[in-house]
Amino acid sequence: MVKYPNVTDYIKIPRMLKRYSFDEKMRICNQFSRKLMDMHGIISADKMEKQPYPWELETFLLFCIKASPEYQHGDFNGKNENKFINMIRGIRDFTQPEMIKIEGTIKFADYFIVAMSLIQFESQELFYSKLYRYSYIFNFSNSILNMKDEFIKKFGIEYNEFMYFGSFLTFLYGSQKFITETIMNYIVIKIFPKPYKELTITKEEYLEQLDSITVNQTDYVTCLRPSYKYPFILSNNRTYLPLPHIIGRAVTSSLLYRITEGNNSLREKIGKEVLEDYLYKILCEANIYDEKYKEQDYIAEHHNQSKTLDIMLREGDEYLLMDSKSSVPNIGLRLYNEDSHQKEIKKLTENVIQVYKHLRTYFMNHYNPFKGKPIVPDEKLWGAIVVLEDSYIRRNIVYENAAKTLEIEQNSDEYVWMQNHIKITNLYDIEKVSFTGRSIISEFANQRDSGLAGDYPLVSAIKEHPTIINKDYLSFKKNLLAKFMDVTKLLNEEGIIGK
Structure with a gap:
């Protein structure tokens, strides 16, 4: 990412964001989030080097939600985009006050590596690999446990609906093609209304969940985000998807957290x-x-x-x-x-x-x-x-x-x-x-x-784009692609997208 001389003070970001409309804040988040993605749901290291990091955008979104009500209607268009970049730089340069006290010690390194690894590594995992795993988990059944029934009991629909919805949106946003409001409305209202509803939260509910996680904005860089569970935010009768790169998490690991919450x-x-x-x-x-x-x-x-x-x-x-x-x-x-x-x-x-x-x-x-x-x-x-x-x-x-x-x-x-x-x-x-x-x-x-016994094993064992030999996994991806084609065909038949 290009470095600018002006870096916004981290603590001042929420106050500054009150000068921008909610629409504009959601737009700039979406714009930079989708730049990180490809059609396979992969966020590559190469793309991240040139853009705000995923976790910085996630932190910025927390500030956007907190900065309410807004009293001006500023925007990040043209040269004003530098103001957004400067806020991102403020997030990147920030060090949590409690960590400053132990800076230079092994304890600082231990805490910092854990917190940063938790916000970094999952966003770089292969999306289809996670879909395959959670499709297995949520469709599993034996004489002791019927996960398909448990899932329907919790969400009212089968997991496949979430999987198709999340993977198609990831495919769509990762294509980097322009997505009209008409296309999105048809997808979420006509094709996938139930998973869309389960993945949507109001701005007020989002703020309540954020405050239940932490009330300290100094924690925002690394804390858990409500967006992991609810990527869609409803405000003033309009729904926003500020961080499309988070969809993959919302339809995989977060669903497991939700279904087991309070149920050890x-x-x-x-x-x-x-x-x-x-x-x-x-x-x-x-x-x-x-x-x-x-x-x-x-x-x-x-x-x-x-x-x-x-x-x-x-x-x-x-x-x-x-x-x-x-x-x-x-x-x-x-x-x-x-x-x-x-x-x-x-x-x-x-x-x-x-x-x-x-x-x-x-x-x-x-x-x-x-x-x-x-x-x-x-x-x-x-x-x-x-x-x-x-x-x-x-x-x-x-x-x-x-x-x-x-x-x-x-x-x-x-x-x-x-x-x-x-x-x-x-x-x-x-x-x-x-x-x-x-x-x-x-x-x-x-x-x-x-001689590196203390390193994390297997992390660097396989490079990007490896040759897959698992036939069941390959068949799973093929069937998923066929579903994409079905949805695309439907959009074509309804005249939503050009033929």
Whole structure:
């Protein structure tokens, strides 16, 4: 993004925005948001280098909502666009006051990396990969849990309606073609009225939700945004879509938050029944592992009945045991909250200890599902905790805490082995590797050999535009494209768009 000499003071932005009409503020947000997108819902690093970042636009929108009522009708047209850019620069240059107090310390780095990672990385994830995952989750059914029924009970419609709506809008805005109000009205009122209604909030309700998240504008850069759940804002009988780049999140992960809000029992069932099954499915479809097993019962010490880890894999003479977790980051991590950080570290530490005990004690001593029950040497044995969403807590903090609990000396051979062979990763990165038919074990080994044990695993394993081998995923994308064509054909037949 071009740098301008005049940078608007962050604290003054809401007062300045009262000089601009609500229409104009929503227009400028939409204009720059869609510049970040392509038709596949990807926000590439190249595009972000030349534009305001997604999270800066999201912060700017919070100020726009807060700056009400407006008393002038200024605009950002022509040279006035520089005033918008200067506000964005003010957001970019801002440092939260509490963070200034610990600037220069390792604590500052830990808090800053977590908060910024939470607002940055999801916007760069492949949209269709997330749609595929959540289509599986919300259409899942077995003897214990019927997610399709749960979804209809919550939203009144099947998930596919949200999926088609969100993906078509992403496709439309990502095309960078001019979208008339007539086209948008027809799409939201005639074709997808129900998902549109569920994704819309009034400006007053938006402000209430924002204030329930935080009343401090110093938190706006990193805090949770109501737009994640409600991308459409209704004001004065007119609906706005200020941030089209957020649609993907609204029709995937945010719907899971909404359906499980205040219902821990359902979230636990989804983790146990759905996410474990989905993880096993995509690992099998990578077509690279020689043996694959789901969780099994076994008899532990003192004749106690226990369970293995969720998934056990063999590739050649290498073995990987995985534990699936439906956990998501605490929203307090976005606000640099000390208690939230400590709780997240404690949770991840317990996860690592659990997997360590399985690898070092329970596996082979009490259970071994693999053919011939082989004795596996240390360098061939791997463990992984797969979380639904990563909190980006620095891994070395977790390993150090686990070592202290397990009474393992730091820098000992056992500590080095634990760092290298037990990994915390997230479901998206597992998808990213598995859809291309690559090995999780090989990627872990590459990280070990690089000497960067404390880095986040799998993050850089696959570059942009990889070759996908997962046939079910490819078929899913093909069917989605066919739906796009159906909607486009309908718009043509109704004379909404040119033939």
